[in-house]
Amino acid sequence: MALVRLPKITLATLPTPVQPLPRLAAALGGGFSLWVKRDDLTGLALGGNKTRKLELLLAEAQAKGSRVVITTGAVQSNHCRQTAAAAARLGLRAILVLTGQPEAPQPTGNRFLMHLLGADIRWTSRETRDQVMQEVFQAAWEAGERPYLIPYGGSSPLGAAAYVYALEELLAQGPAPDVIVLATSSGGTQAGLVAGARLLGYRGRILGISVDEPADVLRPRIADLASQVLDRFRARATVAPGDIEVVDEYARPGYGVMTQREVEAITLAARTEGLLVDPVYTGRALAGLIDLLRQGAFPSGSRILFWHTGGTPALWASPYREALAT
Numbered sequence: 101m102a103l104v105r106l107p108k109i110t111l112a113t114l115p116t117p118v119q120p121l122p123r124l125a126a127a128l129g130g131g132f133s134l135w136v137k138r139d140d141l142t143g144l145a146l147g148g149n150k151t152r153k154l155e156l157l158l159a160e161a162q163a164k165g166s167r168v169v170i171t172t173g174a175v176q177s178n179h180c181r182q183t184a185a186a187a188a189r190l191g192l193r194a195i196l197v198l199t200g201q202p203e204a205p206q207p208t209g210n211r212f213l214m215h216l217l218g219a220d221i222r223w224t225s226r227e228t229r230d231q232v233m234q235e236v237f238q239a240a241w242e243a244g245e246r247p248y249l250i251p252y253g254g255s256s257p258l259g260a261a262a263y264v265y266a267l268e269e270l271l272a273q274g275p276a277p278d279v280i281v282l283a284t285s286s287g288g289t290q291a292g293l294v295a296g297a298r299l300l301g302y303r304g305r306i307l308g309i310s311v312d313e314p315a316d317v318l319r320p321r322i323a324d325l326a327s328q329v330l331d332r333f334r335a336r337a338t339v340a341p342g343d344i345e346v347v348d349e350y351a352r353p354g355y356g357v358m359t360q361r362e363v364e365a366i367t368l369a370a371r372t373e374g375l376l377v378d379p380v381y382t383g384r385a386l387a388g389l390i391d392l393l394r395q396g397a398f399p400s401g402s403r404i405l406f407w408h409t410g411g412t413p414a415l416w417a418s419p420y421r422e423a424l425a426t
């Protein structure tokens with residue numbers, strides 16, 4: 101069955117490459133094949149998974165005549181950096197409501213890039229975030245800018261739908277993997293892949309490694325989002341929380357807390373494959389995958405694909421850069 105084609109604009113350079121990781125696989129004892137889908141190379145201002153989502157979200161914003169986009173994230177948000185870049189490319193204003201404190205003395209990593217990309221930054225806390233978003237929205241509305249609100253992580257059903265097309269892209273690139281492993285946070289990427297699997301008949305596993313939230317929070321959220329994505333594609337199916345695979349044991353140190361596990365994953369990928377992963381998302385997910393492979397968690401001979409969702413600018417962010425440089 102042909103997929104519904106939702107309106108999108110072009111921001112990414114697609115398809116992103118699928119590459120083998122033989123030296124990393126050998127360093128982990130072998131007995132499986134390891135691949136990476138390079139969504140760190142989506143091409144917009146240092147890439148990442150949000151660029152695909154923004155192709156759909158900003159098509160809707162343009163259709164609505166919006167002149168400003170508003171979104172939110174943490175100080176080192178890759179989503180906010182890519183939103184700022186996409187807005188610049190389309191001649192829109194980006195207002196980024198960041199949770200946390202302005203960095204002193206100098207912004208680094210993604211936060212530095214948000215500045216460079218010309219975003220209008222507002223500071224808030226987790227508790228006041230929704231209220232500040234609402235106030236910013238109201239002010240832009242009253243100024244006649246028809247603001248377009250993008251939720252945390254770009255993970256509305258429309259944003260997540262981008263990963264239906266991403267799975268379609270992957271399946272056209274070669275034999276289907278037995279397992280797809282990815283970093284999961286707001287859940288949109290995994291929800292889109294799960295919905296895509298239903299629509300495209302992909303029968304492999306889609307294993308999300310949580311970077312922050314417990315699995316019993318993420319499973320129902322991702323299932324609900326995947327069901328709403330299916331609805332966008334006019335499929336009647338629904339996804340149940342029990343259909344969603346999430347591992348949360350690597351999230352325990354908390355969001356953005358880089359431990360020895362992430363340091364090992366980052367340096368191993370860099371030194372065996374010249375592949376850069378980040379301290380917050382892909383480093384944690386790869387650390388989880390490495391641990392699972394060492395435990396022999398997948399059947400021998402499995403074809404395993406690590407979906408690299410980006411985030412590498414955080415390697416240059418303090419305090420990660422300093423910790424990794426020692």
Ligand SMILES: Cc1ncc(COP(=O)(O)O)c(C=O)c1O
Nearest residue numbers: 178285286287288289409410411
């Ligand atoms: C580099 C990176 N990987 C993974 C994710 C998680 O994607 P999602 O929010 O769709 O679960 C994010 C989200 O911010 C990210 O920036």
